[in-house]
Every structure is written in structure tokens, then in C-alpha cells.
Amino acid sequence: MAVTGGVMFVFLVAHMVGNLKIFAGPEAFNHYSEWLRTVGSPAVPYRTVLTLLEVVLLLSVVLHITAAVQLARRARAARPVKYRSRKRVQQSYASRTMRWGGVIIALFVIYHLLDLTFLVANPAGVPGDPYGNAVAGFSTWYVTLAYTVALIAVGFHLRHGLWSALQTLGRSDDRRERAVNVTASVAAVLLIAGFLSVPFAVITGLVGLR
Amino acid sequence: MKLTLRIWRQKGRDGKGRMVTYTLDDVSPDMSFLEMLDVLNERLILSGEEPVAFDHDCREGICGMCGMVINGVAHGPERATTTCQLHMRHFSDGDTIDIEPWRSAAFPVIKDLVVDRSAFDSIIQAGGFITAPTGAAPEAHATPVPKPDADAAFEAATCIGCGACVAACPNGSGMLFTAAKITHLGLLPQGQPERYSRVVDMIDAHDEAGFGGCTNIGECTAVCPKGIPLETISHLNRDYLSATAGGKHPE
Ligand code: HEM
Ligand code: FES
Numbered sequence: 001m002a003v004t005g006g007v008m009f010v011f012l013v014a015h016m017v018g019n020l021k022i023f024a025g026p027e028a029f030n031h032y033s034e035w036l037r038t039v040g041s042p043a044v045p046y047r048t049v050l051t052l053l054e055v056v057l058l059l060s061v062v063l064h065i066t067a068a069v070q071l072a073r074r075a076r077a078a079r080p081v082k083y084r085s086r087k088r089v090q091q092s093y094a095s096r097t098m099r100w101g102g103v104i105i106a107l108f109v110i111y112h113l114l115d116l117t118f119l120v121a122n123p124a125g126v127p128g129d130p131y132g133n134a135v136a137g138f139s140t141w142y143v144t145l146a147y148t149v150a151l152i153a154v155g156f157h158l159r160h161g162l163w164s165a166l167q168t169l170g171r172s173d174d175r176r177e178r179a180v181n182v183t184a185s186v187a188a189v190l191l192i193a194g195f196l197s198v199p200f201a202v203i204t205g206l207v208g209l210r
Numbered sequence: 211m212k213l214t215l216r217i218w219r220q221k222g223r224d225g226k227g228r229m230v231t232y233t234l235d236d237v238s239p240d241m242s243f244l245e246m247l248d249v250l251n252e253r254l255i256l257s258g259e260e261p262v263a264f265d266h267d268c269r270e271g272i273c274g275m276c277g278m279v280i281n282g283v284a285h286g287p288e289r290a291t292t293t294c295q296l297h298m299r300h301f302s303d304g305d306t307i308d309i310e311p312w313r314s315a316a317f318p319v320i321k322d323l324v325v326d327r328s329a330f331d332s333i334i335q336a337g338g339f340i341t342a343p344t345g346a347a348p349e350a351h352a353t354p355v356p357k358p359d360a361d362a363a364f365e366a367a368t369c370i371g372c373g374a375c376v377a378a379c380p381n382g383s384g385m386l387f388t389a390a391k392i393t394h395l396g397l398l399p400q401g402q403p404e405r406y407s408r409v410v411d412m413i414d415a416h417d418e419a420g421f422g423g424c425t426n427i428g429e430c431t432a433v434c435p436k437g438i439p440l441e442t443i444s445h446l447n448r449d450y451l452s453a454t455a456g457g458k459h460p461e
Contacts, residue, residue: 071381071423078315078382078422084218084229085308087282089378089432096380098425164426167440170448174362174441 001067002165004060009158011057016194022207026131033130065106072099094160101157108150115143135209138202147199155192159185211237211298214306215250217262220319227319229308239299243286244269244276246298263322271295271435274370277377278323279310284374284433292372292435312377316384316420327373329419333388336415340395341403359397366394368436375430375438381422386430388416389442396449406459409449 021032040049088096111121116133119125124136137143162184166172172180201207213234220227234253237246244266251261267275271292278293280286286296301307311319316329355363369390376384392409395401401408417423424443431440453459 071425075381075383075422078420079313080315081227081313083279083282083310083313084216085279085282085310089283089429091380091427091429091432095425095427160426167426167444168447170444170451172441172444174439177439177441177444 001064001071002168004064004067005161005165007056007060008064009162011053012154012158012191016191019198020194022131022134022198023201026129029131029134030129034128061106061109065102068099068102092160094156095164097153097156098160101153104153105150105157108146108153111146112150132209134198135202135207138199139208141203144199144203148196151192151195154195155188158188158191162187211239211301211303211305213237213246213301213304216306216308217322218310218319219262219322220311222321223318227322229310237298239297241298242269242294243280243296243298244294263320263324265324266294269294272370274372277312277372277374279308279312279377281308284312284377285372285435289432290435290437292370295435312373314373314376314382314421316382317373317376325373327371329421330371330373330384330387332419333384333412333415334391336411337391337395337408338404338411340400342400353399355398363394363397366390366397366438366442369394369434369438370436372435374433374435376421378429378433379422379424380427380429381425383424383430384416384419384421385424385443385446386434386438386440388412389446390438392449393442393445396445405449406453409446410453410459413446413450 018032018036022029036050037047094101114121115137116122116130119127119133122133122137123140124133126132138147163172163181166180166184198207215232215234216229217232218227219230232250234246234250237249241249244264247262247264254261264278265275267273269276271294274292276293277285280293280296285291285293286300288296288300309323311317311323312325312327314325317325317327320326367390369387371387373384373387375386376382379385392412395408396405426440426443428440431438
């Protein structure tokens, strides 16, 4: 859980930073997308590095979901008779919504791939023009809304996930527990703010078709 | 004080339980929660009914026998307080109080509010012995322990094994209990020889007993009558990783 989540977090950071290239204009963004596919060439064939990263990511997603399902099933088996009355004492909203939040994020990723990778759910859907496709999508309020909701879900997932992963890997102790928690919150907020800047730049006209 | 109690009644291990409602008119705010139940039981016995079975022993918050989920919170509304140390002044006249047993597959109900916590014993047994000479008390300065380690070990050692962590955990995990024992022994020189085999064996026993897996939610430490900190679980994870991935206890 912690390791595969960590891999996906590193991907998300890289992805967010890469997305910011959209502020540098269509050429820069599309060129960056092309670079992702040609990196390493001519030493390695077209799309080698990208494909390798995709395999690692897919593997992480599968293992992450497998572990989550196992944990959920163990939890259910561990309490066959439910409490008649139940009160939360200190658990966070983020920790409580990990399982359903994860499902929502998985559904979003499927939609997102159909939108901007396979281009079937994108209003423009022009191969080789990720800039135009992103702008076309985010110009529609409901696409931006869907992305915003999903990204907030990702933020909550990361808020608890980062803290929990560091705790699982034994990186927390009495002196660091607060720092680990603050780090998890700050990292989640920064990451999501970075992601959200793109759709909001489009819908407010800051980034548009030039 | 006048109280309405809704209590889980279950005849035996295989019985199907249900919530039964009782009213008490003459509860003093100075009573402990268990004394309030004693009053109810005296009344039940006099009227020829079966008294409510519940666990208790020391009634001074040190043995770990007592424990019930009171209005949805293990050991009731007061932080760092066992059920026996909870007093009725924390409730108000006219309150309705729900009382349930710890609910966990690993802690089957024996009767009413009494659960079988042998699963904790199996974890302790899996931990095994420590290699330390027995006999007369050792000379106090023979084995120095750094003060911060001694403090943290002592804090972990205050765990009374009541099982509230399991009762409160949304995953039904017994990780805080296991972590308290691992931290307590793992920080002291006497616990070093078996440190890494112990953590693996105790986790195996924990999982085998049917407890859920920990996802670091933190309800356990919030209801723990001894305030065992969540960092003990991080300590346990550290030792577990050293033992397995770090190769200190292969197999
Ligand atoms: C506003 C936020 C986001 C924007 C604007 C965005 C944009 C994009 C674009 C344009 C691509 C295609 C890149 C290309 O083909 O060169 C892409 C791919 C992808 N995105 Fe996002 N994305 C966002 C958020 C996310 C989030 C939150 C996740 C995961 C939870 C995610 C996961 C992915 C994945 C897995 C790919 C496919 C990578 C591959 O197959 O190589 N994205 N994204
Ligand atoms: S009866 Fe001993 S701790 Fe409550």
C-alpha cells in the first residue's frame, strides 16, 4: 500500500509539474508531450521510456487496489456484528473516505484516460495536440467541474495516504508525528492546487487557443 | 438521576443478542459506571431476572478487565478513562445510554457484555520469552537505559490489554495493543536478543487471530485509557521492516 502509493505520488508530482508547461504556450506543451515519447532516443526506440513508466504505474495501481480490497475484506470479517450506536472520536474525514475515495479516483482515471490519452471522450480529440485537447475540454464547465471534484478527492486521499504511508514505513515517531502530518497536508494541498491551476486558467481565459 | 439504559443482552456464545431497555430512577452522580450497573443488577436479581454480565476486577483502572462501548465510544465519553473509573456525573439526568460489548470477530461475546479476549493472550504467547537472567533483582546500574528510551518503554508498558483499541478501530485491528508490547520490549536492552523474531511472530499471531489490518486512522489511541501513542505503531512497523525487508529475521 505504502510503496505502490508512493510510486503513484511521485508520478502525480511529475505529472502536475509537467502540466504547468501549459502556461508556456501550445508549442512548449505539445513539445513536452512529444518529448515524453522520444526521450532516450536514438539509444532506445520511440516510446520506450514512456511505456516502461506506464507498466510500472499500471502495476502499482493493480497492487494498490489489491491491497486495498484485502484490507477492506479483513476489516469486514473482523467485525461481523455491527455496533448499534457508534461515535467517531478523532478520525479524520480523509481517513474515513479512503476506500470510496479510491473508487472515485479510479473511475476518474478511466474517464481522464478516455479524455486526454485515448481522446474518445474529448470534445476536440486531435492526436498530437494535447494543448488544444485540454483547452477544449476545460472550456466546458462540466468537464472542469468533474476534474475539480476528482482532484479534491485525490487531495483527501493523499492527505491520509501520505501520512499513513510514512507511518507504515516507520518514518514517524513522537517528535516527528506532527511534522509528518503537516507535511502530508501541505504536500496534498500544493499538489492539488498545481493541478487545479490548469482547468481554472482555461475556464477564466488565462490559457486559451492562440 | 433518572436514566434509560439500552443494553446488549446475549445468552451465550451462540445466542443471538439484542438491545434491551431498562430505566433507573435513583442513580447518584457519585457512582461509577460499574456501580450504576451493580444497582441495576441488584434490582434484576430481586425481580428474578438474569443480571447483566460484565467484566471487572480491580475497579481502579489498572487491571484491564472492564470495558464496554458506551454511547458508541469504547470506555465512554471521558478520555484516558477506563469504564470502572468513569463516573455518572459525566452524564445528565434523563440521558439514554447505549451499552454494547467490544465487537470483534477475535473477541467473541461470551455473555451480554463479556467478551473472550484470549486472542490477546495468543499474541503475547507468540512473543515468547526474553533472554534475561532470573533470580535476585539485578544491580540497578548494571544495564544502563537512556532516559528517553526508558520513558517511551514505560509509556508503552502501561497498556493494560483491555481491548478498547480493537473495539474502536474501524478495521477491527489489534495493532495498538501489539505495538505497545513490541515498543515496550524493543526499546529496552533486555528485549534485544529476540527483538526481530518477536515482532514477526506477534504480527503473525495478530493476523491469525482474525484482527483487521491497521490503516493508521487513530481511533485506538483516542479511546485508549492509558493513552498509548500512535507512534508505537510506527515503531512496530520500523522493527517489522528491519526484520523482514532488512533481513534481520529472514523466513
Ligand atoms: C487538472 C488536472 C490534470 C490535467 C490537466 C491532466 C492532463 C493530462 C494530459 C494532457 C495527459 C496526456 C498527456 C500526453 O498524452 O502527452 C494526461 C495523461 C495522464 N494523466 Fe492526467 N491530468 C490531470 C490530472 C490527473 C490526475 C489527478 C491523475 C491521477 C490520479 C492523472 C493521471 C494520468 C494518467 C495515468 C495519464 C496517462 C499517462 C500515460 O499513459 O502515459 N491525471 N493527463
Ligand atoms: S476493572 Fe480493572 S481496569 Fe476497570
